[in-house]
Amino acid sequence: MKQDIHEYLADLEDIPGTRVFTAKRARQGYWLNQFAMSLMEPENRAAWKADERKYLDTWPMSDAQKEAILARDYNRCLDLGGNVYFLAKVFSTDGLSFAEAVSTMTDMTFPEYREMMLQGGRSPEGNRSIKANLAAKGAGNPQEGN
Amino acid sequence: MARITAGVASSHVPLLGVAVDQGKSDDDYFGPIFKGYEWTREWEKTEKPDVVILVYNDHASAFDMKIIPTFAIGCGERYKSADEGWGPRPVPDVEGHPDLAWHIAQSLILDEFDMTIINEMDVDHGLTVPMSMMFGQPEKWPVKVVPLAVNVVTYPVPSGNRCWALGEAIGRAVESFPEDLNVQIWGTGGMSHQLQGPRAGLLNREWDNRFLDMLESDTDEARYISHLEYLRETGSEGIEMVMWLIMRGALGKRVKSLHRHYHIPCSNTAIGHLVLEPERSEAKEGVAA
Numbered sequence: 001m002k003q004d005i006h007e008y009l010a011d012l013e014d015i016p017g018t019r020v021f022t023a024k025r026a027r028q029g030y031w032l033n034q035f036a037m038s039l040m041e042p043e044n045r046a047a048w049k050a051d052e053r054k055y056l057d058t059w060p061m062s063d064a065q066k067e068a069i070l071a072r073d074y075n076r077c078l079d080l081g082g083n084v085y086f087l088a089k090v091f092s093t094d095g096l097s098f099a100e101a102v103s104t105m106t107d108m109t110f111p112e113y114r115e116m117m118l119q120g121g122r123s124p125e126g127n128r129s130i131k132a133n134l135a136a137k138g139a140g141n142p143q144e145g146n
Numbered sequence: 147m148a149r150i151t152a153g154v155a156s157s158h159v160p161l162l163g164v165a166v167d168q169g170k171s172d173d174d175y176f177g178p179i180f181k182g183y184e185w186t187r188e189w190e191k192t193e194k195p196d197v198v199i200l201v202y203n204d205h206a207s208a209f210d211m212k213i214i215p216t217f218a219i220g221c222g223e224r225y226k227s228a229d230e231g232w233g234p235r236p237v238p239d240v241e242g243h244p245d246l247a248w249h250i251a252q253s254l255i256l257d258e259f260d261m262t263i264i265n266e267m268d269v270d271h272g273l274t275v276p277m278s279m280m281f282g283q284p285e286k287w288p289v290k291v292v293p294l295a296v297n298v299v300t301y302p303v304p305s306g307n308r309c310w311a312l313g314e315a316i317g318r319a320v321e322s323f324p325e326d327l328n329v330q331i332w333g334t335g336g337m338s339h340q341l342q343g344p345r346a347g348l349l350n351r352e353w354d355n356r357f358l359d360m361l362e363s364d365t366d367e368a369r370y371i372s373h374l375e376y377l378r379e380t381g382s383e384g385i386e387m388v389m390w391l392i393m394r395g396a397l398g399k400r401v402k403s404l405h406r407h408y409h410i411p412c413s414n415t416a417i418g419h420l421v422l423e424p425e426r427s428e429a430k431e432g433v434a435a
């Protein structure tokens with residue numbers, strides 16, 4: 001049953017609009033995620049709310065990671081190794097619900113996103129594979145992934 | 147002897163906990179979700195399990211990035227509800243069953259499943275939401291719990307096949323515990339959902355229902371579903387469904403389905419719920435209820 005690790009990891013990068021939380025991302029985002037985790041403690045939340053920049057500067061994160069957090073650019077945070085369960089500590093401290101925070105990563109407003117969910121959610125059709133979408137595009141099929 | 151008398155699968159969306167805690171469980175949005183649990187709540191009152199082996203995952207609550215156990219078993223006396231950033235859920239402490247938990251841990255290690263043993267931890271919505279769905283809001287939970295935490299966050303997460311085999315080993319471990327105990331195993335999380343990136347909000351009713359069909363039948367095909375298939379078909383967080391396979395593996399080949407419920411949506415997620423009984427002729431005899 002053992003899978004080839006290189007094939008396995010390459011396949012994980014083939015999902016449209018998704019950053020699978022691989023070891024590589026976990027390493028890149030280690031301090032970003034640990035910073036977010038620290039907001040579980042009330043004293044840390046208070047220090048963060050008092051001065052976000054100052055609190056961030058106590059963590060060995062990259063400038064890009066700090067900027068992405070300050071801008072609440074969660075897609076950028078994912079690109080820089082953030083994981084949504086950790087980032088949830090940041091948006092819950094902001095008072096955002098999971099659904100609202102998640103909607104900011106899509107091309108929809110929150111009301112539009114909520115409506116999509118009520119109508120059955122995003123379809124997997126055309127959202128399964130980056131490679132398949134590219135192939136379909138090459139073949140003149142207008143259907144795109146993300 | 148202790149016996150696994152039933153398996154329960156359920157989503158564990160945090161918003162369901164909020165609905166219970168704020169008394170919203172029969173409004174227009176949540177009503178249809180909770181209706182599908184009414185049967186189970188009544189059934190649990192007559193089943194009166196002594197212990198639940200509760201398979202769940204921690205969502206950056208008890209475990210941060212410092213330590214990432216693939217399979218961890220709680221052997222402690224009790225567990226408090228975690229503060230996930232909104233303050234702890236107002237639910238009773240979860241009482242452990244250290245005798246059974248240590249027995250399972252030792253048996254699994256001898257059976258070549260190298261478990262991480264946890265003596266102290268807080269438990270998050272992954273564990274407390276299913277408790278609320280099944281038991282409502284009692285002063286004290288009516289069962290003891292053996293928490294079994296699975297890493298489904300950092301890849302590679304365990305394969306479906308490994309999860310199923312772990313379930314089988316848990317079944318053997320429980321059967322060799324000398325005390326008469328009525329034990330249930332619950333698999334939680336899922337079903338289809340994606341909480342990240344431009345593809346967030348993906349749901350797959352058709353796939354989810356095929357998965358439910360598989361778990362209700364005698365086949366063990368579900369153990370061979372690849373991580374890639376979960377990702378493609380059920381969104382990046384649908385992978386939580388591998389935890390259902392631990393429950394199903396523990397029930398043996400033949401099961402009887404007692405109850406099934408599916409609803410879209412709850413927040414970002416498709417809700418699924420199953421109650422299964424292992425089909426062993428003497429399944430319930432000799433169990434002190």
Ligand SMILES: [Fe+2]
Binds near residue numbers: 335
């Ligand atoms: Fe979860």
